[in-house]
Amino acid sequence: MKRIFDILFALIAFVVFLGPVLLIILALVIIERHPVLFFQERIGKHRKPFKIYKFQTMVNNEVTPTGKILRKTGLDELPQFLNVLKGDMSIVGPRALMQSDIERFNWQSDYYNIRWIVQPGITGFAQIYGGQGLKTSWFWDKKYIQTHNLLKDFGVICLSFLINIFGKTRIRRMIWPDKNLK
Numbered sequence: 001m002k003r004i005f006d007i008l009f010a011l012i013a014f015v016v017f018l019g020p021v022l023l024i025i026l027a028l029v030i031i032e033r034h035p036v037l038f039f040q041e042r043i044g045k046h047r048k049p050f051k052i053y054k055f056q057t058m059v060n061n062e063v064t065p066t067g068k069i070l071r072k073t074g075l076d077e078l079p080q081f082l083n084v085l086k087g088d089m090s091i092v093g094p095r096a097l098m099q100s101d102i103e104r105f106n107w108q109s110d111y112y113n114i115r116w117i118v119q120p121g122i123t124g125f126a127q128i129y130g131g132q133g134l135k136t137s138w139f140w141d142k143k144y145i146q147t148h149n150l151l152k153d154f155g156v157i158c159l160s161f162l163i164n165i166f167g168k169t170r171i172r173r174m175i176w177p178d179k180n181l182k
Helices: 002-016 019-029 065-073 082-086 100-105 110-116 125-129 134-147 149-164 170-176
Strands: 037-043 047-053 090-092 121-123
Touching: 002 019, 002 065, 002 082, 002 090, 002 149, 037 100, 065 134, 082 121, 082 149, 090 149, 110 134, 121 149, 125 149, 125 170, 149 170
Parallel strands: 090 121
Antiparallel strands: 037 047
């Protein structure tokens, strides 16, 4: 059922974001004159490597003017809907990591194997609820894997959309008004 949800949502996203995607492509090709897509190897379900797609936001290790806007709004990740359609990713799940991140976090042991029994996602619990800390990310990834369902996925998608519009801090304060969250 999750795969059907992912495919339908990705197709709807293609229709909804077609206009912005075309404008982004034009900006990257005509104004900034560099390749449109950026490919990077990430580790997916069952630790299988795949190429993740994003809009290219950097040239010569410098974020481009368009790239700043794309990163701030999360629009640089729109090409990942192609990864969802290909079956490499899900809409919601743990963040797709690079092998170097897994090694740096020391997440190679069997203890962390649960993280790779689901598809990585464009968004997930850790991106919404957690900070950038390893323990926090691990906690939320594990929580998602143990409790996920389509209703929760839909809620995560809605919160992710609101974060892109209003910012992470404002949305987190709405979720937990009594906490001092960043």
